[in-house]
Amino acid sequence: MKILVLGVGLQGKAVLHDLERSEQVREIVAADMNAEAAEDHIRRKGYRKTSVVHLDATSTEHLERLLRSVRPHAVICMLPPHFGFKVAEAAVVCGVHFVSSSYTGDLVRLDQAARSAGVTLLPEMGMDPGIDLVLCRLALEELDQVHGLHSYGAGVPEPACADHNPLRYKISWTFDGVLKAYKRPARFLADGREVRVAEGKVFWPEYGHTVEVPGLGTLEAYPNGDAVAYMDTFGLGREVRAMGRFALRWPGHNALVNALSELGFLEDAPVDVGGCSVSPRQFLVHHLTPRLTFADDERDVVILLARAWGLKDGEPRRVSYWLIDYRDLETGLFAMNRTVGYTAAIGAQLILNCTITRRGLLNPARDVPPDVLLSELKRRGMTVQKEVEDHGAGTGI
Structure with a gap:
């Protein structure tokens, strides 16, 4: 091929x-x-x-x-x-x-x-969206009745190098794209109520929460795009009381970026600086990129979590699927590169070897066989862990 x-x-x-x-x-x-x-x-x-x-x-x-x-x-x-x-x-x-x-x-x-x-x-055949959608499908298939679904994605510096700057962040994705994503509006369900987050407000404290990540500790979550739109993708009905897609950052990052957003540093409209027209966001991109670059011996970590809760055989159950991956220092490829790029490459090969035969517009949540994708990721050094809690699941958080 x-x-x-x-x-x-x-x-x-x-x-x-x-x-x-x-x-x-x-x-x-x-x-x-x-x-x-x-x-x-x-x-x-x-x-x-x-x-x-x-x-x-x-x-x-x-x-x-x-x-x-x-x-x-x-x-x-x-x-x-x-x-x-x-x-x-x-x-x-x-x-x-x-x-x-x-x-x-x-x-x-x-x-x-x-x-x-x-x-x-x-x-949507990447990390987030991509792998996360397939993990969500797996978690949902473990339940007879779904009450909630949360998914989380993170691409952050590993703890050893996370404190090298006040943002506790380093670049494994185009930084311009990151800052644009920080401005996106969001939508999610909480307690059966639709919550709409206006552009530039995703880091407001009332929209966030914390998540404990095995082996890494506490990270802060903020809303990531339109989660409600995926209810149809997964065939979820009115019994669902919570639906959210979130990104994760180390503690302190969200508050600092929220302050920058409130001060207008994520805006696209140019301002005059000494006779030069400069976008505040582009200023941040050019000023911070060299200060947020990984050293050759530093690693990023990707965290993916899909967590669904509801009933199984009449009993409360919460199911979590985790994927945690680190930069490969031998190849130099970041965990972000691996989880995005490898997944896209896998998708093309699944189409061309006829594992995926449907034509038209597809989505990994419906059309990529989960067992095949997980097997392919494992061959590339990425493993997925499952956690099932049978009692006291409460909320998905």
Whole structure:
């Protein structure tokens, strides 16, 4: 099989690493706007299957020409989310399967066209969303009646290097993307009531809580996007009293970022600084990135938790699925790179080896076989642990 990878950034590098090691994949084409840097990376890694081409993701014509000239069996899009629809649309036109780690968003508009073209579109195939959705499915399948579902995702520095700056955070994902996510509104259910969190308010204390992570201690949770939208994905009904998707950070991070948000540092609108037009958010990106960079011997840790509670055989039960992964210092790949990039690579291979045969717009929560994904993650050094509490489950927190 032949796979085209768009974007050779932090997560794209992990996709290439995984595909290079796959016996199923015979050829990989990596496309990036900075082809020279991508070629340098390929040379340094000694990759044998991968070639590099220039990418202009802003041009629909370029994308279609690229897909037609490369003629891949699948394209894995590791570009910023706003490019996703344009790439998926070109993939449908050219009859190429599409995988990405970004949210579904406008891709719903391509479902029928993809079906007609015999194309599979598999977004949300990363860490969060991605692995977390499959873990949620597993937890829900353990219950006869669901009263609540919470999922958590974190990409943070491990404790040994978490205190090296006041934010207790270091960059394993594009920092611009992180700050944009901090501004997103959110929606969740609590005690049967829908809670809407306005843009830029996710770090308000009343929306957060703490979570105890085995072997790591206490982390703080804040709402992460629209959890209520996933109720239909999982087929959940009115008996559900709580539904939440949360991200985790070390204590102190949320309060500090909330202060920055309240002071306008996450805003996009430029301000005049000595005759120069500067966005406050872009200032933070450029000023903080060198101060929040991991050293070569420092590791990040990814934490994923899916926790469902309700009734099993008439008795209260709470089921938790955990995945905790650390940076691989041998390859240099962060846990964030591994959980996002490897998962996307697995998704493409599951489509091409016919493990996934449905066409149109899919979602990991419904369409990725959990046992197969967990087996593939285990082969890549990631293991999932399950915890079942039969009594006194109370709330999901």
